[in-house]
Amino acid sequence: xxxxxxxxxxxxxxxxxxxxxxxxxxxxxxxxxxxxxxxxxxxxxxxxxxxxxxxxxxxxxxxxxxxxxxxxxxxxxxxxxxxxxxxxxxxxxxxxxxxxxxxxxxxxxxxxxx
Amino acid sequence: xxxxxxxxxxxxxxxxxxxxxxxxxxxxxxxxxxxxxxxxxxxxxxxxxxxxxxxxxxxxxxxxxxxxxxxxxxxxxxxxxxxxxxxxxxxxxxxxxxxxxxxxxxxxxx
Numbered sequence: 001x002x003x004x005x006x007x008x009x010x011x012x013x014x015x016x017x018x019x020x021x022x023x024x025x026x027x028x029x030x031x032x033x034x035x036x037x038x039x040x041x042x043x044x045x046x047x048x049x050x051x052x053x054x055x056x057x058x059x060x061x062x063x064x065x066x067x068x069x070x071x072x073x074x075x076x077x078x079x080x081x082x083x084x085x086x087x088x089x090x091x092x093x094x095x096x097x098x099x100x101x102x103x104x105x106x107x108x109x110x111x112x113x114x
Numbered sequence: 115x116x117x118x119x120x121x122x123x124x125x126x127x128x129x130x131x132x133x134x135x136x137x138x139x140x141x142x143x144x145x146x147x148x149x150x151x152x153x154x155x156x157x158x159x160x161x162x163x164x165x166x167x168x169x170x171x172x173x174x175x176x177x178x179x180x181x182x183x184x185x186x187x188x189x190x191x192x193x194x195x196x197x198x199x200x201x202x203x204x205x206x207x208x209x210x211x212x213x214x215x216x217x218x219x220x221x222x223x224x
Contacts, residue, residue, distance in 0.1 A: 031210060035212075041216075042214050042215065042216050042217075043202065043204075043214040044214070045212060048209075056209050056210050058211065091158070095210075102163050104160060105159070107156070
């Protein structure tokens, strides 16, 4: 069964460093998403991406964040200058459509900022 | 602020019993409703979705939606110890953003 994959599974970085989290969505899916989950808290929407552009973003997704689809398969989340409070699980998800289609999540990347 | 409310639990049920998980949401414009299961340290796994008022059954799971009351529920029949997890209610409006509740931790006691 097709699934969303993410790399790395765990990323440790120093505060102020840039990190890039990578995702390979399910191949026939057209919509891609990033969510984060701080330990013990809710899963929070960050951004959705369709047709090579951001279609929706939350207030969390500020200028420190960017997304890109550099080739036909990868979807990346970049955090330019990490803060301690960026430490969280970051989940990539994808869906066939954007209106009501269900989103399937990858296994996540645990980001630890020291 | 669009909110999705769930009792964080834990909800403890004996093996073989029915587990009933509830969720309310604030945005009347919400169109799609999902239940995800999340094991500790793992990603959310979609188990049910419902778009119309009423019940939807899939195996041991039944999702119930009442848009007038802004209420979604999930019933798990014949609960098994392997069902022990956190169940996330998620709600989607007209765009792509999905808003999650805090999740209800379910413990099935053998």
